[in-house]
Amino acid sequence: MRRKLAIPLCIAATILSTSLFAGPREDLLAQYATAARTETPTFSGFSAARGKTLHTHNFAGGKPDTPACTSCHGKDPRVAGRTLTGKNIEAVAASVTPKRYTDPAKVEKWFKRNCKEVLGRECTVQEKGDWLSYMLSQ
Amino acid sequence: MNIPYRPLALGLVALAFSAVVLQRAQAGGDDYFPPVVDPLVKEECGSCHIAFAPSMLPARSWKRMMANLNDHFGDDASVDADTAARISSYLVTNAADTGGKRYSSKLLRGLAPNSAPLRITELPKWVSEHREVPAWEWKHKDVRTKANCVACHADAERGFYED
Numbered sequence: 001m002r003r004k005l006a007i008p009l010c011i012a013a014t015i016l017s018t019s020l021f022a023g024p025r026e027d028l029l030a031q032y033a034t035a036a037r038t039e040t041p042t043f044s045g046f047s048a049a050r051g052k053t054l055h056t057h058n059f060a061g062g063k064p065d066t067p068a069c070t071s072c073h074g075k076d077p078r079v080a081g082r083t084l085t086g087k088n089i090e091a092v093a094a095s096v097t098p099k100r101y102t103d104p105a106k107v108e109k110w111f112k113r114n115c116k117e118v119l120g121r122e123c124t125v126q127e128k129g130d131w132l133s134y135m136l137s138q
Numbered sequence: 139m140n141i142p143y144r145p146l147a148l149g150l151v152a153l154a155f156s157a158v159v160l161q162r163a164q165a166g167g168d169d170y171f172p173p174v175v176d177p178l179v180k181e182e183c184g185s186c187h188i189a190f191a192p193s194m195l196p197a198r199s200w201k202r203m204m205a206n207l208n209d210h211f212g213d214d215a216s217v218d219a220d221t222a223a224r225i226s227s228y229l230v231t232n233a234a235d236t237g238g239k240r241y242s243s244k245l246l247r248g249l250a251p252n253s254a255p256l257r258i259t260e261l262p263k264w265v266s267e268h269r270e271v272p273a274w275e276w277k278h279k280d281v282r283t284k285a286n287c288v289a290c291h292a293d294a295e296r297g298f299y300e301d
Contacts, residue, residue: 085282087188113214113216
């Protein structure tokens with residue numbers, strides 16, 4: 001009798017703990033995944049490696065002063081960056097700046113501005129999810 | 139009766155002098171521009187550059203700037219309507235020709251009353267104050283732009299620009 005109860009209890013506990021520990025970042029990433037599936041039916045998940053490429057790639061479409069994310073954020077995501085006007089930018093790596101990516105509106109605001117500045121267009125959901133995955137892995 | 143004119147005159151001069159000094163001290167001198175204290179304005183206007191003191195531009199300039207945030211010197215700095223309204227109100231209330239007046243009497247000198255510059259660096263007084271800065275210094279890797287006040291004015295974020 002006890003044995004029979006143990007399995008469903010374990011399952012329930014697992015589900016409960018996952019939902020309890022899923023913070024705002026995981027929620028945001030899940031939202032991006034849902035949106036990405038709608039954007040591209042062939043969507044197969046986000047990749048931190050692709051996010052890293054995006055972060056360091058030099059784009060031609062944006063402002064000449066800022067061809068890459070790293071123009072302001074710096075090469076190492078765990079180190080603070082600097083805007084052209086000399087303002088310090090806290091490190092983009094989630095492990096270094098734990099309060100980052102916990103406010104979805106703020107994340108969206110900066111994706112919109114910075115993608116336009118660097119890429120000359122807004123980022124796709126795939127790109128946002130990849131980039132965020134990279135920063136959460138750092 | 140023998141009136142001591144000389145000491146009296148000297149006393150009056152001293153009094154007038156200290157009155158001028160006191161007035162300047164009360165106004166924080168000509169090089170003090172109170173920094174932004176509103177947390178929302180600090181956050182929204184101080185992420186990319188220092189949150190410039192509202193008393194450094196007239197209200198008409200701030201209104202013009204806030205009406206065109208999606209092209210903010212070539213960058214998209216747009217915010218939602220509610221945030222924009224709150225920021226505008228703060229800037230206009232504390233502008234160089236409104237609430238911030240006592241700090242800015244000199245900074246606006248020479249500016250045409252109908253002119254609404256978007257750059258503090260376009261103010262005639264700003265230009266004359268910085269005329270001795272050579273071109274190579276502006277291009278220095280730690281300066282790069284005239285909006286980088288803190289590169290030379292170490293205390294700019296606290297409102298002091300005397301150095």
